[in-house]
Amino acid sequence: MIRRFGSSPSAADFEALAHAAFARIPAPFADHLDGIVVRVEEFADAETLAAVGLSDPFELTGLYHGRPMDKGSVWVAGELPPRITLYRQxxxxxxxxxxxxxxxxxxxxxxxxxxHHFGLSDAAMHALEDGAP
Structure with missing residues (x-):
């Protein structure tokens, strides 16, 4: 008997899951997420990996690109909108x-x-997760 498995979730499936996650973020945080773009790529490229200090592309599952809200200014112009990239593989x-x-x-x-969009560091987020019930 041959076992058959369905196809793996597509980039569109991942994007839909990401948008569903955004929809569950409560106010007042949700009020500050307009304009964040979600992209799905297979892997981070070598330049991106080097920028975050990684060499194994399987170690990076997502990345925030943009100026955190706590660093924003009305005087900053010409920047791309903030985005979150999910790495599918x-x-x-x-x-x-x-x-x-x-x-x-x-x-x-x-x-x-x-x-990261709100300016939290990895260490701060890990501390919040460790203290969560």
Missing amino acids: PLLAEWCETEVMLEDLVTHVVIHEVG
Whole structure:
């Protein structure tokens, strides 16, 4: 008997999961998310990996690109809108290696990157997660 598996979730599926995660972010935070663009790529490129101090493309599941809100100014012009990039292959690998539901995994990454939009550091977000009930 041949086992058949469905196709892996597409970039469009990941984008839909990301938008669903945005929809669950409560006010007043949700009020400050207009204009954030979500992109899905297979992997981060070598330049992006080097910029965040990584060499293994499977180590980066998402990245915030843009000026955090606490660094914004009305005098800044000509910048692209903030965006969150999800890296599909690393997310699929983590999904396969863990028992975490894909929706929960994508939500976790989106929330983490939204934290960067609000100016939170990785250390601050980990401290918040560790203190969460």
